[in-house]
Amino acid sequence: MLDDFFIRALFAGIGVALVTGPLGCFVVWRRLSYFGDTLAHSALLGVTLAYSLEFNIALSVFIISALIALILINLQKRTNLPGDALLGLLAHSSLAVGLVVIGFLSFIRFDVMGLLFGDILAVNVNDIIIIWIGGAIILLVLKFIWKSLFASTVNYELAEAEGLDPDKAKAIFTILMAAIIAISIKMVGLLLITGMLIIPAAMARNISNSPQQMVLFSVIGGLLSVIIGLFTSLEFNTASGPSIIAASLFLFILSLLKIKQSIKLKN
Amino acid sequence: MSLENKILVKLKSAGFRLNDKWLVQGVSLQVEKGKIVTLIGPNGSGKSTTAKIALGIYKKIDGEVEKYTNKIGYVPQKISIDWTLPLRVKDFMSLTENLEDKTINEALSLTGVIHLKDKNLGDLSGGEFQRVLLSRAISKKPELLVLDEPVQGVDFTGEIALYELIKKISEDLNCGILLISHDLHTVMSATDHVVCLNGHVCCSGSPIDVAKNREYKALFGEQASQTLSIYEHKHDHIHTSEGKIKKN
Numbered sequence: 001m002l003d004d005f006f007i008r009a010l011f012a013g014i015g016v017a018l019v020t021g022p023l024g025c026f027v028v029w030r031r032l033s034y035f036g037d038t039l040a041h042s043a044l045l046g047v048t049l050a051y052s053l054e055f056n057i058a059l060s061v062f063i064i065s066a067l068i069a070l071i072l073i074n075l076q077k078r079t080n081l082p083g084d085a086l087l088g089l090l091a092h093s094s095l096a097v098g099l100v101v102i103g104f105l106s107f108i109r110f111d112v113m114g115l116l117f118g119d120i121l122a123v124n125v126n127d128i129i130i131i132w133i134g135g136a137i138i139l140l141v142l143k144f145i146w147k148s149l150f151a152s153t154v155n156y157e158l159a160e161a162e163g164l165d166p167d168k169a170k171a172i173f174t175i176l177m178a179a180i181i182a183i184s185i186k187m188v189g190l191l192l193i194t195g196m197l198i199i200p201a202a203m204a205r206n207i208s209n210s211p212q213q214m215v216l217f218s219v220i221g222g223l224l225s226v227i228i229g230l231f232t233s234l235e236f237n238t239a240s241g242p243s244i245i246a247a248s249l250f251l252f253i254l255s256l257l258k259i260k261q262s263i264k265l266k267n
Numbered sequence: 268m269s270l271e272n273k274i275l276v277k278l279k280s281a282g283f284r285l286n287d288k289w290l291v292q293g294v295s296l297q298v299e300k301g302k303i304v305t306l307i308g309p310n311g312s313g314k315s316t317t318a319k320i321a322l323g324i325y326k327k328i329d330g331e332v333e334k335y336t337n338k339i340g341y342v343p344q345k346i347s348i349d350w351t352l353p354l355r356v357k358d359f360m361s362l363t364e365n366l367e368d369k370t371i372n373e374a375l376s377l378t379g380v381i382h383l384k385d386k387n388l389g390d391l392s393g394g395e396f397q398r399v400l401l402s403r404a405i406s407k408k409p410e411l412l413v414l415d416e417p418v419q420g421v422d423f424t425g426e427i428a429l430y431e432l433i434k435k436i437s438e439d440l441n442c443g444i445l446l447i448s449h450d451l452h453t454v455m456s457a458t459d460h461v462v463c464l465n466g467h468v469c470c471s472g473s474p475i476d477v478a479k480n481r482e483y484k485a486l487f488g489e490q491a492s493q494t495l496s497i498y499e500h501k502h503d504h505i506h507t508s509e510g511k512i513k514k515n
Binding site for chain 2: 028029031147150151153154155157158159160161162163164205208209210211212213214
């Protein structure tokens with residue numbers, strides 16, 4: 001018989017995978033992996049602030065991540081530094097500040113490993129509700145901006161010329177990124193969230209030939225990763241985050257085999 | 268010519284500056300329903316920039332742009348598509364507006380690339396891709412078409428056919444077309460109004476008037492207007508580099 005905590009983790013993981021699937025495709029298409037990383041690293045600061053102020057974790061992470069995204073956009077306009085340097089600067093400084101703040105919170109029992117790599121034991125009913133409601137809102141908003149976001153991902157000027165609003169779509173997408181990190185942090189851990197976004201989407205890219213198909217396979221890949229990962233985590237008592245990401249890596253490797261096969265067929 | 272011709276887009280001494288360098292300035296023109304306006308001029312004369320001003324891609328501009336339609340089809344001069352995206356021709360057709368399958372088929376047939384419908388965009392040749400770009404722009408039955416070198420890379424016979432198609436589209440859809448072209452023969456035969464650019468508007472008018480113009484000849488050579496009678500107008504300025512104007 002499966003334990004209650006495991007069922008909870010499964011529900012939470014499935015909710016996360018349904019959202020990371022489509023968002024992850026855009027992260028791959030728009031080359032935003034390091035942007036995702038930066039937001040995720042800043043999440044630690046959000047978590048520590050939530051603990052010290054006794055505030056909701058997801059909300060606090062969301063606010064801090066969105067703030068970091070705003071600072072990034074501002075720095076891009078004000079400085080001549082290249083984008084990757086700015087991303088690194090924000091990622092590591094916010095991670096460092098977060099860890100320093102943790103040092104000051106010695107009166108609270110803190111599971112740093114759980115924060116970094118995810119902890120299925122920590123998932124409670126409240127978290128599941130936040131994941132599912134938050135996830136539903138993210139998907140709805142994504143559906144709403146899909147046309148503009150997708151068209152401008154293909155070609156900014158075409159989208160702009162033909163009456164869509166790429167700039168607005170981009171700004172909203174940034175907020176969605178902060179939101180998905182906020183709701184999935186307990187599940188996957190802040191070091192591995194970007195993996196959850198990228199690896200299933202990368203796997204899907206290998207085996208699909210249209211955008212819709214890629215989104216679908218990315219969702220399926222994410223779901224399978226969560227299910228396989230959580231069962232392994234239960235079986236071998238490993239942290240949930242790394243187990244899920246390892247499972248998605250396994251699926252990615254399988255998708256490479258498919259590519260090899262189709263190249264053989266072509267020849 | 269009726270007076271009720273609807274104006275689709277109007278530029279009033281519009282200009283755009285990038286890093287303190289004017290790409291184009293002082294352009295006034297308008298595109299009306301059912302009319303083809305062609306921009307000609309040497310490389311770097313601001314043709315594409317003018318098109319982007321008209322389309323609203325460049326927002327921080329000098330002067331004014333008035334746009335009276337939102338149904339716009341655009342064929343950009345340069346387009347780079349990122350192949351991290353799995354995109355078939357038929358997905359690309361519905362990029363900015365959802366279209367019925369029938370509409371997509373019709374548009375692809377018009378430019379002769381219906382057989383490429385299920386192909387991946389990355390597998391097309393330059394000329395094939397250009398035809399797909401054109402079909403996509405016309406498929407949504409726009410009121411205003413902006414075509415920036417729409418037949419580049421298309422083979423010679425295809426070029427003629429596509430220009431004829433463009434002319435036919437302007438009649439069938441009664442849409443206005445802002446065309447950028449290097450092909451002066453086409454310009455002369457299919458266009459209602461020609462605007463000759465070189466950092467600013469050098470001259471404009473009907474194709475015949477422009478061909479007679481001295482500035483036009485200075486830009487394109489005597490041959491370009493050989494067949495037409497010589498018309499002189501007083502050229503009151505000379506051009507320095509970057510298309511700046513120096514009064515005589």
